[in-house]
Amino acid sequence: MLDVRQRRVCVIGAGISGLVTAKVLVGDGFDVAVFEKEPTLGGVWAASRTYPGLRTNNPRDTYAFSDHPFPRAAGDFPSAAEMRNYLQSYAERFGVLARIRVGTEVVKVAQQGARWKVTIRAGEREEDLDFDYVVVCNGVFSLPSIPAVEGMEGFTGRIVHSTGVGGPALVEGRDVLVVGGGKSALDCAAWAAGEGRSCTLVFRRAYWMWPRYLAGVLNVQWLMFSRLTASALRYHRLGRAEAWLHAGGAPLVRLVWSSVTRLLRAQTGIRGPLVPEAPLPQHLESIGIGSEAYALVRDGRIRPKKGAIRRFRGGKAVELDDGEVLEVDVVIFATGFRQAVPFFEEAVRRQIEREDVILPPGVERLGFVGYNSSTACQLTSEVAAHWLSDCFLGRLRVPSVEAMDREISRVRRWTAEVMPARSRGFFVGPYVVPHLDELIADMGLSTVRSGNFVAENLLPMWPARYRRLAEERRQARDARPRRGRGRFYLSAARTVGIGVIAALWWMLH
Secondary structure, three states: OOOHHHOEEEEEOOOHHHHHHHHHHHHOOOEEEEEEOOOOOOHHHOHHHOOOOOEOOOOHHHOOEOOEOOOOOOOOOOEHHHHHHHHHHHHHHOOOHHHEEEOOEEEEEEEEOOEEEEEEEEOOEEEEEEEOEEEEOOOOOOEEOOOOOEOHHHEOOEEEEHHHOOOHHHOOOOEEEEEOOOHHHHHHHHHHHHHOOEEEEEEOOOOOEEOOEEOOOEEOHHHHOOHHHHHOOOOOOOOHHHHHHOOOOHHHHHHHHHHHHHHHHHHHOOOHHHOOOOOOOOOHHHOEEOOHHHHHHHOOOOEEEEOOEEEEEEEOEEEEOOOOEEEOOEEEEOOOEEOOOOOEOHHHHHHHEEOOEEOOOOOOOEEEOOOOEEOOHHHHHHHHHHHHHHHHOOOOOOOOHHHHHHHHHHHHHHHHHHOHHHOOOOEEEOOHHHHHHHHHHHOOOOOOOOOOHHHHHHOOOOHHHHOOHHHHHHHHHHHOOOOOOOOOOOHHHHHHHHOOOOOOOOOOO
16 A cells, blocks of 8 residues: 555645645645635635625634634634735645745646546646545635626626625725625625625515624624524434424524524514515525625615516616616625636536536546535644545545435435535534534544533534544554444435535555
8 A cells, every 4th residue: 555645635725724624734744735726825715706795604712723713813803814824824834835935826626547647727827736635625716607698798887796796996986786685795796885886786686684683792603603503493404402402492492593583583673575475494505604785775775676687788787676766876795605627627527516506426436525514614624634634544434336326315315305505415503413413423533523512512512523524534544454334324415415525535555
């Protein structure tokens, strides 16, 4: 078997997932190279991709890596600039920075016998490199998605995606139309209302938004990130207590969610068309944190309108689906992202792309980290990186491709039921705690992360509880030969089914 120090790994992307994956793999002895097409690291937090006023959805203490807390001077909900500084300091502290080649795009990944041939491009220069493994970390925010609308090419104003907003010059003194109903749309509308002449927000569906502080004082992290809160959600695999809670105890769960729904509506002041049609937990997969836009709606500075753009009518005229025509200078599409892996050769793409979902359990030596978008993506990516490294090291027994495909189908039926807006994959959403438990159990480690019962179940699942994972994995490896566990959670199949990691499997002998 090839010495681990001679195993070369190509990591594509230097955002949150790429950085933590590189750090974990380097710590396990792999020779890692990271390629980032943007001029700086940071992924979605890079300066070239953030809009004014962007802050984290998550509170600071739950959005950190396990072994690298935010400086106490950072805001409770860090700004994009604070996030960039944090990620830069992480890369520097753990020796990842020297392994990153920014401004370098991966343009082709092809199988070459038992290895991978990776073609990179920096400026006009291309270079072919050989690797033993490839890990894709370009994430769920890879390519901005702007819908094709009739007449768009004839619009004489500006059309941009939320990631391309830039500075206030775009909207100063202008009439702005923001399209979308999620967190980024509300953020952009609030910014445009403050900097522009007028702002109209057009959306198909409204979603619930948590306030950053409950009753104005209690940080939302104390409610959102505990095992107790997770138990109120029906995961696709339930323990005995959870099974009862969502069967005989279902009326209690409905009462809890009804109370939370009323609390959110009262505290945020949501009104009119921005009131979501369904109570929680429906559409919980699209919830965000931050309610600043609602005050601007009440003040008349943002005009919310439920609907969609029918067509651009020429000049600066935009017609909505109810026939109303708006004259606007700028249209901001806060309409999400799409995922793509165009750099893979056709033979590989045919194996992994199915119904717009990337499912590669049959492709050797290939992994995906960061496709598990969640309400704590830095933590789910970090634990996923440990899981993937154990696979690279041959410490996990992976089920057959047929077994993984069956598990994928089962989990996708569950996601279609409980998270219809994200049913096509790549989403853990609020199911962070049970998902992490499965990854941890697959590695043969304890899912109990605190010795105190109250802290374990009622307090937030602080990232620091997972800071010893590398040491725990080494201790488990040294204690006994790993032949796989009797109860394997099929993480390879389940996680690719909802997108967490896809696979890679056979080691080089």
